[in-house]
Amino acid sequence: MQHIGPFHVMSLLEQAKQMEAQGQSVIHMEIGEPDFPTPDAIIRAGMQALQQGQTRYTASKGLPELRQAIADYYAQRYQVNIDSARIIVTPGASGALQLALGALIGRDDEVLLADPTYPCNRHLISLVEGTPVAITTSPENGFQPSAAQIAAHWTDRTRAVMLATPANPTGSTVPRQSMQAIAELVAQRQGTLIVDEIYQGLVYEGEDYSALAVSDDCLVINSFSKFFQMTGWRLGWLIAPPDLVEPIERIAMNAFLAAPTLAQHAALAAFRPETLQLLDARRDVLRQRRDYLLHALRDMGFAIPVTPQGAFYIYADCSAVCNDSRQFAQDLLHSQQLAVTPGLDFGNNQPDRFIRFAYTAEIPVLEQAMHRLRQFLQR
Amino acid sequence: MQHIGPFHVMSLLEQAKQMEAQGQSVIHMEIGEPDFPTPDAIIRAGMQALQQGQTRYTASKGLPELRQAIADYYAQRYQVNIDSARIIVTPGASGALQLALGALIGRDDEVLLADPTYPCNRHLISLVEGTPVAITTSPENGFQPSAAQIAAHWTDRTRAVMLATPANPTGSTVPRQSMQAIAELVAQRQGTLIVDEIYQGLVYEGEDYSALAVSDDCLVINSFSKFFQMTGWRLGWLIAPPDLVEPIERIAMNAFLAAPTLAQHAALAAFRPETLQLLDARRDVLRQRRDYLLHALRDMGFAIPVTPQGAFYIYADCSAVCNDSRQFAQDLLHSQQLAVTPGLDFGNNQPDRFIRFAYTAEIPVLEQAMHRLRQFLQR
Numbered sequence: 001m002q003h004i005g006p007f008h009v010m011s012l013l014e015q016a017k018q019m020e021a022q023g024q025s026v027i028h029m030e031i032g033e034p035d036f037p038t039p040d041a042i043i044r045a046g047m048q049a050l051q052q053g054q055t056r057y058t059a060s061k062g063l064p065e066l067r068q069a070i071a072d073y074y075a076q077r078y079q080v081n082i083d084s085a086r087i088i089v090t091p092g093a094s095g096a097l098q099l100a101l102g103a104l105i106g107r108d109d110e111v112l113l114a115d116p117t118y119p120c121n122r123h124l125i126s127l128v129e130g131t132p133v134a135i136t137t138s139p140e141n142g143f144q145p146s147a148a149q150i151a152a153h154w155t156d157r158t159r160a161v162m163l164a165t166p167a168n169p170t171g172s173t174v175p176r177q178s179m180q181a182i183a184e185l186v187a188q189r190q191g192t193l194i195v196d197e198i199y200q201g202l203v204y205e206g207e208d209y210s211a212l213a214v215s216d217d218c219l220v221i222n223s224f225s226k227f228f229q230m231t232g233w234r235l236g237w238l239i240a241p242p243d244l245v246e247p248i249e250r251i252a253m254n255a256f257l258a259a260p261t262l263a264q265h266a267a268l269a270a271f272r273p274e275t276l277q278l279l280d281a282r283r284d285v286l287r288q289r290r291d292y293l294l295h296a297l298r299d300m301g302f303a304i305p306v307t308p309q310g311a312f313y314i315y316a317d318c319s320a321v322c323n324d325s326r327q328f329a330q331d332l333l334h335s336q337q338l339a340v341t342p343g344l345d346f347g348n349n350q351p352d353r354f355i356r357f358a359y360t361a362e363i364p365v366l367e368q369a370m371h372r373l374r375q376f377l378q379r
Numbered sequence: 380m381q382h383i384g385p386f387h388v389m390s391l392l393e394q395a396k397q398m399e400a401q402g403q404s405v406i407h408m409e410i411g412e413p414d415f416p417t418p419d420a421i422i423r424a425g426m427q428a429l430q431q432g433q434t435r436y437t438a439s440k441g442l443p444e445l446r447q448a449i450a451d452y453y454a455q456r457y458q459v460n461i462d463s464a465r466i467i468v469t470p471g472a473s474g475a476l477q478l479a480l481g482a483l484i485g486r487d488d489e490v491l492l493a494d495p496t497y498p499c500n501r502h503l504i505s506l507v508e509g510t511p512v513a514i515t516t517s518p519e520n521g522f523q524p525s526a527a528q529i530a531a532h533w534t535d536r537t538r539a540v541m542l543a544t545p546a547n548p549t550g551s552t553v554p555r556q557s558m559q560a561i562a563e564l565v566a567q568r569q570g571t572l573i574v575d576e577i578y579q580g581l582v583y584e585g586e587d588y589s590a591l592a593v594s595d596d597c598l599v600i601n602s603f604s605k606f607f608q609m610t611g612w613r614l615g616w617l618i619a620p621p622d623l624v625e626p627i628e629r630i631a632m633n634a635f636l637a638a639p640t641l642a643q644h645a646a647l648a649a650f651r652p653e654t655l656q657l658l659d660a661r662r663d664v665l666r667q668r669r670d671y672l673l674h675a676l677r678d679m680g681f682a683i684p685v686t687p688q689g690a691f692y693i694y695a696d697c698s699a700v701c702n703d704s705r706q707f708a709q710d711l712l713h714s715q716q717l718a719v720t721p722g723l724d725f726g727n728n729q730p731d732r733f734i735r736f737a738y739t740a741e742i743p744v745l746e747q748a749m750h751r752l753r754q755f756l757q758r
Contacts, residue, residue: 007632038434046641050426055417056611091470091613094635107486107508123633129486129508232435232640234470234613253386254502256473260639261611262425 049265062089093223096238105130116346139305143170147181164196169356171308183215199311201227233263289359336372428644441468472602475617484509495725518684522549526560543575548735550687562594578690580606612642668738715751
């Protein structure tokens with residue numbers, strides 16, 4: 001338990017809620033949840049499933065027609081052919097990550113992962129008594145671990161490497177060539193490459209591809225939360241190498257029986273051409289927000305060493321304007337009612353220097369936020 | 380992973396599905412899922428939540444109004460006052476169990492639990508690298524561990540005891556006096572008593588009470604799946620001692636962020652008087668099925684040493700009619716298209732001798748099932 005940290009941002013969020021309860025108007029740039037409502041077609045499919053009384057358990061691996069729809073999606077959008085037998089539908093990407101770690105990691109097994117990274121990753125490794133091993137990344141490598149770094153950190157206890165593309169908190173992607181080099185290295189060492197693709201589809205620059213197009217041996221984690229904007233439905237999926245499917249299914253049966261039935265039926269509407277068209281249009285809106293925010297932050301003296309290529313975050317170096325990002329976030333919230341996430345939540349790689357800004361609000365709100373930030377800097 | 384067994388019944392279920400695909404009519408008495416549809420009021424509340432666009436994350440502990448509704452339910456139905464701050468809404472009882480074990484159990488910590496028991500319990504203990512320690516129960520003690528047995532199995536590694544009342548697979552309950560004695564013992568030894576009450580409300584004989592009425596220090600796991608008939612919604616809850624709430628919330632944030640939003644809104648309708656009235660009427664239907672089945676099975680030579688007081692299972696001793704319950708279940712399925720669960724899934728306490736019959740079908744179907752069973756015995 002001592003290894004399982006809280007999200008520090010939660011205490012900020014708690015303070016923000018108290019301020020709001022007192023009538024203050026807080027702008028939220030700390031939240032990793034898209035502001036778009038779930039597309040109507042998905043909601044309608046959910047209502048239809050309710051009308052039909054679809055309220056009982058599905059198979060542990062998920063509805064066969066949803067698993068096939070996911071396979072078809074990969075074929076059409078990412079030109080990868082995947083047998084639907086390798087797809088397991090999960091309660092959110094969190095559920096997928098738990099299954100992957102439960103199947104692969106025993107006590108003291110090491111998992112290599114980037115620092116900075118999404119904090120749950122290392123906490124869930126600790127929960128199964130594995131050891132998360134942080135690789136300190138640098139802006140020069142796009143905040144992603146290189147094959148050379150992975151080789152240097154490999155020990156006889158290393159069982160897996162986790163990559164995220166696009167990544168939280170940096171929005172950076174792993175180029176296909178690096179993915180190839182890392183996949184080959186991990187295969188040589190007989191480990192497993194776990195790739196978090198939960199921001200797949202939200203790519204604004206460079207290639208939107210799946211690691212499965214590079215290597216059939218990797219284990220991919222995905223979600224209906226981000227691109228498909230289905231956060232509260234709690235639905236994700238995992239694509240496993242064939243020999244891991246049976247052990248993963250066994251853990252799924254024990255750990256959560258099955259993903260929510262209603263969400264699975266609703267998600268069938270997520271892959272319809274008209275839904276995908278809407279989602280692509282929303283991605284373009286996110287890109288515009290990113291462009292606006294990148295410019296505004298750089299203009300105020302924030303350094304953004306790696307232009308984020310995807311997700312909906314900017315990881316900004318605030319060392320020109322403060323020397324303690326946690327205190328900065330605290331003061332910014334209380335003096336300007338603007339909530340952001342300090343680097344501390346993402347690891348030990350110069351966390352005092354960084355702040356994550358989420359662009360999960362419309363541009364007029366972001367403009368207001370930047371106005372508040374400017375006021376704060378001019379104290 | 381080698382500790383995480385599959386449910387053996389799953390391979391039977393797989394065979395049953397293949398038989399059905401070939402046009403055979405299988406009667407399912409192996410399934411631990413109520414056959415009643417989710418009550419209409421709950422479905423309507425779910426539809427309303429969808430119409431209102433309630434599709435985003437809730438707080439990790441769940442909707443405050445749902446947590447309060449659960450607290451009110453305990454006050455009204457079970458005469459226990461619980462601060463809603465101690466209630467955490469989870470993705471099913473599976474999620475609640477994971478949180479409890481994650482917060483309490485570290486590597487090699489021992490958890491005492493009954494044999495026979497629901498198989499997930501010991502598998503989830505293994506997943507966090509704890510050690511499940513089985514207490515071989517006997518019909519004389521109603522298939523429940525006694526305080527004396529718990530004392531005898533206690534070591535300096537014991538951290539918790541798990542009880543289930545009513546229990547799966549035996550349907551037996553823990554009388555209030557035993558609960559009191561066990562709670563006192565566990566408190567003396569400074570352990571934690573975890574009580575699985577997921578079949579609460581489905582009690583046909585004896586007292587339907589909560590362990591919280593006996594001891595405020597125990598950790599209670601509950602579910603909307605069984606009494607409330609919301610299986611596919613994946614919703615449960617946990618009531619923790621005050622000092623465990625914060626660590627449990629921390630794990631919830633990391634392990635699954637929050638329970639499904641829609642299910643939480645729908646569940647608000649579960650506690651309305653008219654819903655509870657419907658559910659109580661359905662419980663009476665289950666009681667009638669139990670009474671029918673008890674008589675029919677005993678009539679055919681099955682011994683049922685402990686008359687089940689709750690849940691929807693009969694754990695029958697079949698030693699008068701066979702000497703290998705697994706083979707019996709296998710043969711019964713293939714020759715009579717009747718699916719039941721062999722004792723093997725529930726532990727090592729004479730599993731060859733027992734079969735679990737679930738009465739999750741209407742009486743005419745159960746009559747047909749008993750006809751098939753009689754034919755089988757008269758081979």
